[in-house]
Amino acid sequence: MSVSKRICMVGAGRVGRLHTRSIMERLGHRARVTAIVDPSREVAEELARDYGVEVVCSSLEEALERGVYDGVVITTPTFTHHALALTALAAGLHVHLEKPMAMNVVECREITGAAERAGVALQLGYMRRFDRNFVDAAELLRSGEIGDPMIIKSLTHGPGLPPAWANDIRTSNGMLAEVNSHDLDTISWFAASEPVEIHATVANHKGADRGVTSEHFYDTLLATVTFESGALASVAGVCPADYGYDARVEVTCTGGMVQVGDTGPGGLSVLPAGNHQHSRPVFRSWRDRFADAYVEEMLALLDVMDGAPVRVGAADGTRAVALVLAGTLSILDGRPVRVAEVTGPDFVPSWQAAAAEARS
Known part of the structure; x- marks a missing residue:
């Protein structure tokens, strides 16, 4: 049996809350959200309270200093994806990146290259x-x-x-x-x-x-x-x-x-x-x-952390x-x-x- 995965949730809005709920309520036997990151401290703390998450940070860099994780789920606005994904990948973490992948093809290629160099999985958030x-x-x-x-x-x-x-x-x-x-x-x-x-x-x-x-x-x-x-x-x-x-x-x-x-x-x-x-x-x-699909999406992320193939990745994004x-x-x-x-x-x-x- 795989060891319980530690997930850093970046973004505490609608999608961040949805993925947090999927992991904590449906997939708790395989993973836990152990940190919430959002520039709005109030929004992050509310989500953290709801699910008993102790680490609340205003930036991914702060979260990386305060904890150890197996993966990062990025649910923030599109224009932030490039920098956040590169930071997570540089830390050697598996990444679920919500769609769209980035703002342009140059950014997509840089994210792809970073994932390949790190040797970690990059899953895109196309729940269909x-x-x-x-x-x-x-x-x-x-x-x-x-x-x-x-x-x-x-x-x-x-x-x-x-x-x-x-x-x-x-x-x-x-x-x-x-x-x-x-x-x-x-x-x-x-x-x-x-x-x-x-x-x-x-x-x-x-x-x-x-x-x-x-x-x-x-x-x-x-x-x-x-x-x-x-x-x-x-x-x-x-x-x-x-x-x-x-x-x-x-x-x-x-x-x-x-x-x-x-x-x-x-x-x-x-x-x-x-x-x-x-x-x-x-x-x-x-x-x-897509209620069930969102749970399956997070389950697939945990599977790729254990070595399963990525079902929707950088080329698709x-x-x-x-x-x-x-x-x-x-x-x-x-x-x-x-x-x-x-x-x-x-x-x-x-x-x-x-x-x-x-x-x-």
Whole structure:
């Protein structure tokens, strides 16, 4: 039997709380969260009190000075991922890094190199890779029983606005990264092929009414992606959708079709005959829709610490970030963008460069 793992939780917000709960309440026989890190002392101490965690720190560096750990779970805003991951990897710790992996491909490559040099595992936070229905669909597609994927349609609709920093493409790369990078990862996973080009179109329907003034903010997105295999994919995003959390995928293959996901545990059906309507519950949030997957995700992290292969790693995270960058460039330029345009060593996202200049 493996020795109980000591986990440092970096970020005490919604996702940090979710992962802490999964470990402490469901996986306590294999691991414990032994430190909570968050720049907000109040938020960190509240989470620590709830789960009896004694070490509370305002930085990862402080936590590394005060304790010994086997792994680090990073759940902080995207623009902090690069520095935090490099610090954890330099300490020789296994890392679970929430999506998106980083702000750009250069950062992704530096994180990848650090993990390889340290000889530790790097797992990316794409929870759909740990959801039973999504995994079953991927295995069915790999089996060839229904032929090759031709068209993949994926959507994610979120119920509310994300945090303020995520509304600004300079600090988050926008909704395409913060919401729909799950779709970008899923379509690549299901296609089992490398993406070639993306064309994204966006609209802003609710921003003004919700008090969002960030330049280039959008709450509605539709993107098309082409793959080397010839498969085509569409990605649709709405956030806030208000009606609930919605994540679905449909794959039409040369020999059949597979659908994954529904609007709720029992689905949602509307029968428009006369005035009669029949409805079932809708998922309120991503925490409800992927509750079991989040536990499986943390279990997989513990497994890789014991030598199991990583199920979603640096290459997958980098691919999704490249699609995010190409999609954002497509939005800003109003044209299709080849993924190769954003993966070269000299590519610097103009919107991120502007942000860096403003900070200097």
